[in-house]
Amino acid sequence: AQRVTQPEKLLSVFKGAPVELKCNYSYSGSPELFWYVQYSRQRLQLLLRHISRESIKGFTADLNKGETSFHLKKPFAQEEDSAMYYCALSAYNNNDMRFGAGTRLTVKP
């Protein structure tokens, strides 16, 4: 069974500082990894997925199969990045999505 671990429940950084939200996973097959974000009073939405290999709102995430990690990074955090971030995993070609516990990011002015 797949499992996702986000070790930090809360993360606080100052505006302009780099930020890294950690995500580790456990799955024996081919995983598909996602980062979903929930801004205050908004619905849960996709931020990025590993197969796209793109940067969204300055965020990037690289799948490291050796370390079974999919950490989310941004070099210069902005106040509008404050939100709840969930790492999620699905088995390849499977709609069974598992979410990590989430990390609440606060970017202070």
Added chain:
Amino acid sequence: DTEVTQTPKHLVMGMTNKKSLKCEQHMGHRAMYWYKQKAKKPPELMFVYSYEKLSINESVPSRFSPECPNSSLLNLHLHALQPEDSALYLCASSQSVRGGGTDTQYFGPGTRLTVL
């Protein structure tokens, strides 16, 4: 229309009531999902419908009964719920492209359910 809509936004029901949650999307997606989210917890998958057929049931109690009448609609029928079932119920949809890959899920705003 590029959104998933859910009705009602809020629902309060007694343990003997029967109620239904409704979810709708008009993006041509063929997979639809129900999740349960307790306060300060991540969403937990309950059911997945793929091409209007139930494909995943995560051992959900029978007091929750899903229904997918067509490719745009998803219902969750509730009967004899318990207070611990109080939560935010999220609906999502995805394209469900067969042949490989997992699709991005698009979430609705949720129905906040309180069971008295």
